[in-house]
Amino acid sequence: MSKPGQQVISRLRQMILSGELESGQRLVEIPTAEQLNVSRTPVRIAFRTLEQEGLLTKLSGRGYIVRQVTQAEISGSIEVRGVLEGLAARQAAENKLSKSQTNELLRLLKQGDELFVKGSINEQDLAIYHDMNQRFHQIIIEASLNPAISEALSRNEHLPFASVSALAFDRNNLAQEYRRFNFAHMQHHAVFDAITHGQGSRAEAIMREHANATLGYAKIFSQMEDNGEKMHILKNIDSII
Amino acid sequence: MSKPGQQVISRLRQMILSGELESGQRLVEIPTAEQLNVSRTPVRIAFRTLEQEGLLTKLSGRGYIVRQVTQAEISGSIEVRGVLEGLAARQAAENKLSKSQTNELLRLLKQGDELFVKGSINEQDLAIYHDMNQRFHQIIIEASLNPAISEALSRNEHLPFASVSALAFDRNNLAQEYRRFNFAHMQHHAVFDAITHGQGSRAEAIMREHANATLGYAKIFSQMEDNGEKMHILKNIDSII
DNA sequence: TTTTTATTCATTGGATCCAATATAAATAAA
């Protein structure tokens, strides 16, 4: 069993990421502690940790609120992810992949092929592809052998993925979603090809392009961008890309 | 007066960055609290904060140690900084600089010109240039209007700068140091030029090149690279670039 | 009515005690 202190942190984190706690909702130590049946101490530490992770915002003297982000912040965060994952792809190409990394990436690509070969996509496929996508990116970051990349990403690890998903995934237009995600999958193929051929610059360019493709989706709800409305960090983490 | 809790954090941070605490030195809550004349509570919070900043490493059950980094980690960190500052330069060019930002950058460049016009450099000049350099980069990051960049950098903000300095600055070869820093200054001019002409890609490329120039310096002490010796995060923050 | 100044109240920050845990040491068994 893991430590209770860590449990408070991950429990609160999950409550934020799942949308159980609304964006902008106020969090105060004592009520939160009572709700979680712990004392203030672990809650205090959790609040500070989550603030550093960028999930909470401190209101001096009046507790914390679940972080609100603007459309501009989401876009900025996506661009940051783009350059960092681009660097990861470059360095993965320079280092060469390990045997097991190559095999797992090949397996993921093949799985994706099978998913897209039918010419349509449903929500269940999407859930599967979501996990595969996460793993694909994770392997490349690991293959960079550069821990500073994941350290830099850790600050707003969830932000780009999830918020985009909440914005961009249109359950009423699965045909269009199919084309989007199929294209993303083709980019995965291209990234893998570049990496295995040791083409660092090409791998970087494709990966960056791939990440930035999300930018367009993030701007779909243009009224949000126009009026600067703030929104939840990331409900419904079912994003792709 | 700022809060005492923050004081403990910044005091410890400064002790680490200044080298007062050796790399690998063990830190335990109670002795540290006694030394700083506070209770364990603020020290506990400070340790966790500094761990997340990447300055301390946790030894489960036996306190913390001042983080040790390898040559490879420093190089990786420099590359991360490179892509992030490159992105900042690109976005600064796309957004255009504010009047005051333009003026301050121009002033910094002119100051630098005066420093380098004499054809030689001493340690005092270097201290001055260090501050100017920090400010130059800071303005460009601000001008990107992308808070995710500084968030991503915050994790290992100090790492590349300082560790490079400890490695690379050769007080016995000031002529060579002059050429290096003069070249870096010329790159500042080029970055500024690209930004003010709205040339985002060019600004990004130069900035990345500029940051990566540090890589070579970081490898000067090649024996460290060979045997993977671990070293202090960053004594003597007097780095340039 | 507006502005300033007290006052109250909500909330966090610090200190200290006790409990839980993990490492190190010592002992016993193989």
Place this chain on the structure above:
DNA sequence: TTTATTTATATTGGATCCAATGAATAAAAA
């Protein structure tokens, strides 16, 4: 002698009390 097991010790984690702070409110002055 080596390995396993127990014991002791060092160290962190959690709970709770009290102090300090800052925001909201009420009162007083302009």
